Amino acid sequence: MRSLPIRVRLTLWYSLAIAATLFIIGLVSLWMVHRAINNLEKNELQERVRGVRRFIESRPAGETLAELHEAITAAYNASHGNKWLQVIDEQGNWIYRSPHVAAVYPELVLPRQAPQQGYYFTYTAESFSVRALIAPIAVHGVHYTVQTGLTLNKTLAILSNLRIHLFLLITVGLLVSSIAGHFMSRKALRPVAALAAEARRINDRHLDIRLPVASARDEISDLSQTLNQMLERIDKAFASVRTFTGNASHELRTPISLLRTEIEVALIRPREATEYRAVLERLHGETVRMTSLVENLLSLARADGGAETIARAPIRVADLFQQVAASWKSAMEAALLDFHVETPASGLALLGDRQLIARLLSILLENASKYTPAGGSVKLHSAISGTRIVISVEDTGVGIAPEHRERIFERFYRIAPAGEPAPAGFGLGLSLAKWIAGRHGTELAVESEPGGGSRFSFRLERSLEKTEVAM
Ligand SMILES: Nc1ncnc2c1ncn2[C@@H]1O[C@H](COP(=O)(O)OP(=O)(O)OP(=O)(O)O)[C@@H](O)[C@H]1O
Ligand SMILES: [Mg+2]
Numbered sequence: 001m002r003s004l005p006i007r008v009r010l011t012l013w014y015s016l017a018i019a020a021t022l023f024i025i026g027l028v029s030l031w032m033v034h035r036a037i038n039n040l041e042k043n044e045l046q047e048r049v050r051g052v053r054r055f056i057e058s059r060p061a062g063e064t065l066a067e068l069h070e071a072i073t074a075a076y077n078a079s080h081g082n083k084w085l086q087v088i089d090e091q092g093n094w095i096y097r098s099p100h101v102a103a104v105y106p107e108l109v110l111p112r113q114a115p116q117q118g119y120y121f122t123y124t125a126e127s128f129s130v131r132a133l134i135a136p137i138a139v140h141g142v143h144y145t146v147q148t149g150l151t152l153n154k155t156l157a158i159l160s161n162l163r164i165h166l167f168l169l170i171t172v173g174l175l176v177s178s179i180a181g182h183f184m185s186r187k188a189l190r191p192v193a194a195l196a197a198e199a200r201r202i203n204d205r206h207l208d209i210r211l212p213v214a215s216a217r218d219e220i221s222d223l224s225q226t227l228n229q230m231l232e233r234i235d236k237a238f239a240s241v242r243t244f245t246g247n248a249s250h251e252l253r254t255p256i257s258l259l260r261t262e263i264e265v266a267l268i269r270p271r272e273a274t275e276y277r278a279v280l281e282r283l284h285g286e287t288v289r290m291t292s293l294v295e296n297l298l299s300l301a302r303a304d305g306g307a308e309t310i311a312r313a314p315i316r317v318a319d320l321f322q323q324v325a326a327s328w329k330s331a332m333e334a335a336l337l338d339f340h341v342e343t344p345a346s347g348l349a350l351l352g353d354r355q356l357i358a359r360l361l362s363i364l365l366e367n368a369s370k371y372t373p374a375g376g377s378v379k380l381h382s383a384i385s386g387t388r389i390v391i392s393v394e395d396t397g398v399g400i401a402p403e404h405r406e407r408i409f410e411r412f413y414r415i416a417p418a419g420e421p422a423p424a425g426f427g428l429g430l431s432l433a434k435w436i437a438g439r440h441g442t443e444l445a446v447e448s449e450p451g452g453g454s455r456f457s458f459r460l461e462r463s464l465e466k467t468e469v470a471m
Helices: 006-058 065-080 099-104 153-200 219-267 273-305 317-334 354-370 429-439
Strands: 084-089 094-097 119-124 129-139 142-151 313-316 338-341 349-352 377-385 388-395 445-448 454-461
Touching: 006 065, 006 084, 006 129, 006 142, 006 153, 065 084, 065 094, 084 099, 094 099, 129 153, 153 219, 219 273, 273 429, 313 317, 313 354, 317 338, 317 349, 317 354, 317 377, 349 354, 349 454, 354 377, 354 388, 354 429, 354 454
Parallel strands: 338 377
Antiparallel strands: 084 094, 084 142, 119 129, 129 142, 313 349, 377 388, 388 454, 445 454
């Protein structure tokens, strides 16, 4: 059953359900007809008994047995001669016996007394069956027993006819409903086949194809809408991967062709050692930039692939600040910036991945140093906020206009300053910083005014452990 197509399975289940329903309806109608006929027969038999009583009651009180016998025979032979009817008194004397009983069943002996409520039974012989009632009656203090019966041959014929007709009707009904079920399931599943055919056309080069959505609001249109939404997301993800790869190769090609030109020019003719040294220093600077680009690209690729794991541990904030400050001190001095690190309380610790948080701070400090003109200041700060610690990097630099504020976190997004050339960079730092914050369950917030400096901040869980924290 499992390997059959849904269409066939649906038809089979449907036919099975219809067959069960038709069978039950057939059984119930048979039973109801049977009961109705039974009641009719009982009424008829009881009416005959009542008729006998009324007849005997209408007779004069002093009448002898023989006179009664004669009167009833005269009256009943005409109307009941061919029916099953016999009456006996308490002494076993026949009051009446229809010629039919006497002829068909002469040896039939009646009990002289019958149960008060009457007694029904069915008698079956070779060629006939009789439904009979034996009932007592008492008239003028004399007790009689009446036996009467109905030949069941007609009833049995009606029931057997009904059975055959019902069987035929059920078979035809089942056949018709199975065929209808088959067509209905085919019709219902046709949109699924259409969806499958359309879906087969979709591949990485044709991600813009969308599945047809039926106008009716049903499960199939729901399914195609959900699949279309999924395709939309996949399409977007593919597009962003394509842009990322395109941008990355573009960014790598520029420094590589620069290196090549520089080397080719240097090799045109023999040069002095000092000239070679100058060329090599420039090449070194370029490779350092390329290394940082490749590292950032790799980190983002790993982040996308979910391969970058984070190991959260308690980190003493003072140690973290000291480490980051030490590596940025000379760069800040070179950029003529006032670098201020607020020393946090010595016991203050946060929960995070030490390397990643240090990288995040480096990205923010690098930006602060790049985008703050000489003479400005950069501040690294921490503050307690409930169970969290807010860490911020604040500068008095060029600031960020509102229209760029959301976009600076996008990969390769850079703001082109009017007039002067932009500081070196690829536009990857903040997207990496945003990812690191995200992995720590927090957000990287930015407050900035063009010309009024910027403040980047994020909140991390505070570690309340008293134990020795990681360095
Ligand atoms: N502190 C800041 N002050 C002013 N503008 C900033 C600051 N930080 C970032 N920006 C703007 O946001 C852009 C994106 O920053 P991001 O760090 O992602 O890239 P980048 O610094 O240009 O290059 P990379 O970090 O890859 O070397 C920057 O080009 C810059 O215009
Ligand atoms: Mg940067």
